[in-house]
Amino acid sequence: MVDYKERLVELLKENDVIKFGDFTLSSGKKSDYYVDMKKAITMPDILECVAHLITEKIENDDTDKIAGPALGAVPIATATSLISKKPMLMIRKKKKSYGTSKQIEGELNPDDNVIIVEDVTTTGGSLLKAIDVINENGGNITKAFVIVDREEGAKETFEKKGIIFEPLLTISEFRNYLD
Numbered sequence: 001m002v003d004y005k006e007r008l009v010e011l012l013k014e015n016d017v018i019k020f021g022d023f024t025l026s027s028g029k030k031s032d033y034y035v036d037m038k039k040a041i042t043m044p045d046i047l048e049c050v051a052h053l054i055t056e057k058i059e060n061d062d063t064d065k066i067a068g069p070a071l072g073a074v075p076i077a078t079a080t081s082l083i084s085k086k087p088m089l090m091i092r093k094k095k096k097s098y099g100t101s102k103q104i105e106g107e108l109n110p111d112d113n114v115i116i117v118e119d120v121t122t123t124g125g126s127l128l129k130a131i132d133v134i135n136e137n138g139g140n141i142t143k144a145f146v147i148v149d150r151e152e153g154a155k156e157t158f159e160k161k162g163i164i165f166e167p168l169l170t171i172s173e174f175r176n177y178l179d
Contacts, residue, residue, distance in 0.1 A: 004053045008147075008169060009177050011046050015039065018148070018174055027122070033171065035148050037119035041075045051079035053168050054117065054145050058084060063142065064112040065089050067104075069130035072119040076147070080117060089114065089139075091130045103133055110138040121146045121167070124154035131163065148174070 012018055016036075023034040040046045054066075054076075067089040068077030074090050081088035089106035108114070114134050118127045124144075131141050144158055149167035158165035 002052070004049050004056070005168065008046070008049045008053065009174060011043075011049060012040065012148075012169070012174065013178070015043060015046065017046075018171070025122075035120045035150065035171075037147060038072060040147070041072060041119055047075055047079040048083075050076055050147055050168060051083040054080045054115070055084040057145070057166060058086075058115055058143070061142070062113050063115050065106070065108065065114045065139070067091055067106075067114050067116045067130070067134055067139075067141075069093070069116075069118065069127065073117050073130075076117045076119060089134070091133050093129075104137055108134070108137055108139050112139050113142045114139045115143045115145060116141055118144070118146045120148045120150065121154035122150045122152045124157035124165070127154075128157065128161065131161075 017040045019034045019036060020032060023031045025031050063086055065087050066077045066080045068074045069091045070093060077088045087106060089104055089108055092103045116127065116131055121127060127144060134141055141163055143164040143166055146167045147169065149170045151170050151172060155165050
């Protein structure tokens with residue numbers, strides 16, 4: 001049996017997804033590493049590995065849908081949907097101003113149990129916005145999965161909201177692997 005977590009770490013390392021050095025993040029904050037997840041989620045081997053890891057964690061529960069906020073999480077949700085055979089939802093940052101004016105693409109039924117996926121989290125704030133959209137539209141978020149947790153408050157943010165937060169990998173685990 002494949003150890004998908006070990007494989008994920010190897011793939012992230014091989015593809016130089018987590019870079020160490022001197023970086024300025026989009027928030028303006030300085031960091032000694034950068035997680036280039038947009039690069040990672042365009043690579044089939046990484047997406048497949050992530051999808052298998054998430055599917056293993058949900059295969060024995062009552063998940064109805066896999067949700068991913070646009071843009072970065074849509075490939076993750078798609079790959080996980082393909083492996084798990086569970087329908088997916090795409091969450092827009094804001095409602096469309098034309099056509100059906102939907103903020104959620106895909107069929108969300110009242111009381112559907114939904115897991116939400118994301119590429120990388122820092123504090124978890126942007127993912128919470130997507131969770132609010134699901135909740136406001138009748139869905140029930142059961143878990144939040146992220147490929148890499150930067151360990152800068154997301155875990156605590158989700159605990160306060162009563163949401164199970166499951167990073168596939170933390171930056172500490174990745175650093176330990178390198179040592």
